[in-house]
Amino acid sequence: MTFRLALFGLIASSLVGVIYVITEPMIIESKEDARNKRLYSIAEPFLGEVKIGTPINKVLANDAPVSLNNPLPVTPINNGKLQIGAVVPFRALDGYSGTIELLLALDTERRILGVRAIDYEETLGLGDKIDVQKTDWILQFNGLRYVDLSPTAWAVTKDGGQFDSFTGATITPRAVVGALAETLAYFETYPEIVGSGK
């Protein structure tokens, strides 16, 4: 009987092994696809003739805000050889249920092309309205530059800023707007990180 159990184990693990070998390249491809789809959806205004490059890690100076990883993976968006924008990940640490992971696409003049929440645990039906699949809330940043508004306007209306929060959920949008403002302000000081001149 012990021998039989060992035999079952052998058969079962070879089945998993065979499927693993077959699916492994497909899984790598799907993961890459998922990453690209996110980047493409955020870089929509560029779509057409442009190409999304591979991310380059950039080491940030010590005064980098907590919303940015250090080193920061910056994904360039290219039109031919010319870089016309970049996508960077950033995060809001003070969401209602932990960290909210976001993506930010900027053009070379540091104008926002898009912001997307990609990973979060916010309450369903309340805080998850930051997701573009639920509401258009996050699209209101499109086309803005940090210098277009006064620093105090980069806040939710409840805090005297100019961005709406949702009924029943202020913490989530406050966290997102706060982290976004911090990130944008940093790139105004160090524009070369996202591949643009002063």
Next chain:
Amino acid sequence: MKLTTVWLNGLWDRNPGLIQLLGLCPLLGVSNTIDKAIGLGLATLFVLVMSNASISLIRHLVDEAIRLPSFVLVISALTTSAELLMQAFHYPLYQSLGIFVPLIVTNCLILGRAESLARREPLLISTMDGLAQGLGFFFVLVSLGAIREWVSDIIILATLPAGAFIILGMLVALHQVIQKLLKRFRSNTKSDSKRRRVRTTGEIS
């Protein structure tokens, strides 16, 4: 065991979601949207059909001592395969289901069917039972997902686990009511025929 009984049991009389209340963890965990419900429902159906079939095939080879380890081995191999296939063919779905895909291995519906049926019945019956029970579970999961997604715009509670419990409770109650009405209907027709038979024999004698 007849095939019609197998199908009736899985889809209605002994529905895994509404009567046996097996697999509550995924039933409540991923029923907040209809997409997730369909995805996990299909993955569970796949594992259940394959595990019932394979366990039925090896049923003469296992004795009391290695029964449980063998079954768990079969189920976990199949779940891992399902997980790999889902990652390869529908990665976004895999991402949204998260931990619930590997957790299929602990769904008591699957081991339950292996223990109570597949280890005694031949291949055809076991496979059909896996299909029937799996579809029964699938329909409950998808209805729950559809109701929760539909109601969530009006009542926020529906998106939370508590709301899932309440809606599942209502579905169970609805099932009981329909079951009761069916039983009354059946017993009425039965007693009618009985009375008639009594009268007939009375006249003959």
